[in-house]
Amino acid sequence: MPDYGRPIEFGTFITPSALDPEHTVELALASERAGLELVTFQDHPYQPRFLDTWTLMSWVGARTSRIRISANVHNLLLRPPAVLARAAASLDLLTGGRIALGIGAGGFAPAAVAMGAPSRTPAEQVGALGEAITVIRELQDTDASGGVFLHHEHYPIRGAKRGPAPVQRPMPIWLGVLKPRGLRLIGSAADGWLPSFGRLEHGTDSLDAGHAIIDAAAVAAGRDPRGIRRLLNVGPRDADPEVLADLATRHGVDTFIVVGDDEALIEELGARIAPATRALVAERRAAAPPVVE
Secondary structure (H helix, E strand, O other), X not given: OOOOOXXXXXXXXXXXXXXXXXXXXXXXXXXHHOXXXXXXXXOOOOOOOEOOHHHHHHHHHHHOOXXXXXXXXXXXXXXXXXXXXXXXXXXXXXXXXXXXXXEEOOOOHHHHHHOOOOOOOHHHHHHHHHHHHHHHHHHHOOOOOOOEEEOOOOXXXXXXXXOOOOOOOOOOEEEOOOOHHHHHHHHHHOOEEOOEHXXXXXXXXXXXXXXXXXHXXXXXXXXXXHHOEEEEEEOHHHOOHHHHHHHHHHHOOOEEEEEOOOHHHHHHHHHHHHHHHHHHHHHHHHHOOOOOO
């Protein structure tokens, strides 16, 4: 598989624990102090042991000044896209352009349904995900005239006013999907792929196959595959410079998000792992420059 040649970035995947809220926030602050580019939080609104992820992101945005912030990923079943569009644009404005929208079709559906979410088949979930991207793009597009009218099955919009516009135009939308239909949606309409390494059934083979599907869909839509970010959630055991450099130069990953609520790991990530990985990637790229057909 190709190396897309994008800069290598690092982030953290923090549990939004409500048991010790200040420690949860401190892990995000540690991520910024370590010089990482991104801090992310899982989003399970039905989990009473967790802080609400959107509230937490807002608090972290106010407590930090540089690091970018995203859910990993928002549960679309409980986050209506029209409201999500305005909330994301608002926080992007308040943080000076530091928000990305990580979205999933809706994992743990029974728990979401128990909170009043609609019950959808897997096919309906992916269809709703595609509709959600259109809703978000349209509501954040204040350059277009008139209201937004979308004759959607799951998220119909009947004349909603546009705005506010985020600082980032368009705002990055990353999808946490694994199936081909969702991967094609990334290629045609989204800005990044955000899977977890441990959930890829065949490891790097699944990663390579996913990139191929995204790339084909991007080319079919007239898009450059190199413009699509390739993120990957990895566990502490995989946070080794040799492993990460291999994932970057042989399997297309450009953004590594390390799972683990460990401040020492976060410090090591910034002080040793990230610099060593970047050095290895630069060395390999110098020897064999990236080529994407």
